[in-house]
Amino acid sequence: MRIDIVTIFPEFFGVLDVSLLGRARQGGLLDLHVHDLRSWTTDRHRTVDDTPYGGGAGMVMKPEPWAEALSSILRSDGSSTLVVPTPAGTPFRQTIARSLAEHEHLVFACGRYEGIDARVFEWAATRSTVVELSLGDYVLNGGEVAAMAVIEAVGRLVPGVVGNPESLVEESHEDGLLEYPSYTKPASWRGLDVPDVLLSGHHGRVAAWRHEQQVERTRRVRPDLLPD
Numbered sequence: 001m002r003i004d005i006v007t008i009f010p011e012f013f014g015v016l017d018v019s020l021l022g023r024a025r026q027g028g029l030l031d032l033h034v035h036d037l038r039s040w041t042t043d044r045h046r047t048v049d050d051t052p053y054g055g056g057a058g059m060v061m062k063p064e065p066w067a068e069a070l071s072s073i074l075r076s077d078g079s080s081t082l083v084v085p086t087p088a089g090t091p092f093r094q095t096i097a098r099s100l101a102e103h104e105h106l107v108f109a110c111g112r113y114e115g116i117d118a119r120v121f122e123w124a125a126t127r128s129t130v131v132e133l134s135l136g137d138y139v140l141n142g143g144e145v146a147a148m149a150v151i152e153a154v155g156r157l158v159p160g161v162v163g164n165p166e167s168l169v170e171e172s173h174e175d176g177l178l179e180y181p182s183y184t185k186p187a188s189w190r191g192l193d194v195p196d197v198l199l200s201g202h203h204g205r206v207a208a209w210r211h212e213q214q215v216e217r218t219r220r221v222r223p224d225l226l227p228d
C-alpha cells in the first residue's frame with residue numbers, strides 16, 4: 001500500500017518512522033510519503049489560505065495549491081482514495097479501517113484553519129474516491145492528528161505489518177464488542193488477584209469467561225454497540 005500525506009506541517013509525521021509503521025516502511029509493506037502543501041504555491045509568501053467568502057472568522061485554504069498537489073499525487077487511473085479528516089465526516093470505525101486497508105493508494109489531505117475550499121473535493125471526486133472521516137465530535141486544530149490515527153489503524157491491518165495476525169483478532173471492535181480485561185504476572189498484586197479462571201488452564205472456560213466479560217463491558221460502557 002502506498003500512502004501520501006499532504007500537510008503544511010510535514011515534520012509532524014516524522015513519528016511514522018518509528019515503531020511498527022517504521023518497520024513496515026523499511027520492510028516495503030507501507031510506502032509512505034509526506035508532502036508540504038507549500039511546495040505547490042507560486043507566490044513569494046507561499047500562501048495557502050485566504051479570507052472566507054460570506055465573511056466570518058478565520059481563514060480558508062485556497063483551492064489552487066491543493067489542486068496542484070493532488071493533480072501530481074492522485075493516480076490518473078482513478079484508483080486513488082482521497083481521505084479527508086474533517087469534523088463533518090463519517091465517524092471513523094474499525095469497519096472503515098478494514099475497508100481502507102484493502103485500498104492500493106491512500107492520499108490524506110490534512111486541512112488547517114477553517115478548512116479547505118469545498119470545491120477541491122468536488123474537483124477531486126472526478127479523479128478519485130473521496131472519503132471524509134471524523135474521529136469524533138470534538139474540535140482539533142487540523143487534520144494531522146486525525147490522519148495519524150487513521151494511518152495507524154489502517155496500516156496495522158496491512159498483511160505482514162503486525163507480526164502475529166492473531167493479535168489483530170482479539171481486540172476491541174474487531175468482533176463488535178469491547179475487549180476483555182487482560183492480566184499478567186504476578187497472580188496477586190497489591191492485594192488484587194487475577195481471576196481464578198485464568199489460572200485454571202481450562203481453555204474452554206477461559207474463552208467463555210472472556211466473552212462474558214466482553215459482553216458485560218460493552219453493555220456497561222458502550223450499549224450503543226449492542227444490537228437492539
Ligand SMILES: Nc1ccccc1-c1cnco1
Nearest residue numbers: 085086134135139140142143
Ligand atoms: N476538528 C478537525 C479539524 C480539522 C480536521 C479534522 C478535524 C476532526 C476530525 N475528527 C474530529 O475533528
